[in-house]
Amino acid sequence: MKLRRFLLFAMIFLLIPISVNAQTQSPIERLDDISDEALQMVKFHRYEDAKKLLDYFSNQFKTVTGTERKLTLDEVRIITTSHDEAMEAAVSPDMKHEERINKLTKFRLVIDAIATSHQPLWTEMEDQIMMAFHQAKEAAVNGDSAHFHSNFNTFLSLYNVIYPSMKIDVPVENIQRLDARIKFIDEYRSQVLTDLGGQQELDNLDQDLKNLFSNIEDDEADPSLWWVIISTGSIIIATLSYVGWRKYKGEKDMRKDWSREHKD
Incomplete structure (x- = not known):
């Protein structure tokens, strides 16, 4: 009975930080949404x-910048510029749909x-860009000028989408x-297509792009998640230790009873 109560308390104890975290959202996270x-x-x-929504974002951004972590001047400039481009995409009467999506994606x-x-x-755009x-x-290695220009233009377009956010990280x-x-x-x-030295620049850029994505650290666990993991591990260890101690004590008592019976 005591063990059940202990485990129930442990479960409630673990759920408290998860519930609080699920209900709490910072102003910057709301802007992200x-x-x-x-x-x-x-x-x-x-x-x-x-x-x-972009108008609403603008109003909310003015109210939260003072309550969140201090943004640098570069960060504010990047946000403002990308927001202006997103607004342009939303109100333009003749902008192509794909270009609108690119500008809103850049802002996002x-x-x-x-x-x-x-x-x-x-x-997450690594695969598309690479x-x-x-x-x-x-195409450059094969001397295929048309495909080189077409694919390099696609690369530049995709790179331009992630460029402002790259500058933050x-x-x-x-x-x-x-x-x-x-x-x-x-x-x-034209030099890249015909000159080995120019094509070496492609190899160098290839390596730099790989380094760009590989050097971004893997997702680190949120501090609250680490707290849950550590707490879970501690409680599991404590529970197993308690169960083991109860089992050991029970077996020890049985041996004592057995010894007394045989002595008698």
């Missing part, structure tokens, strides 16, 4: 609804990079190195 909702509205061609990724300290969403780049690289020297390589290849495309 708004940016996601705006993106979804654009995907469904509901541009007016996306505009309303920026807010996620601000809201989370681990495994940002922009890293595929476009590798196709461009293969990636050291500035790494960004500058990537910028220099990409700018060289873009400006000297």
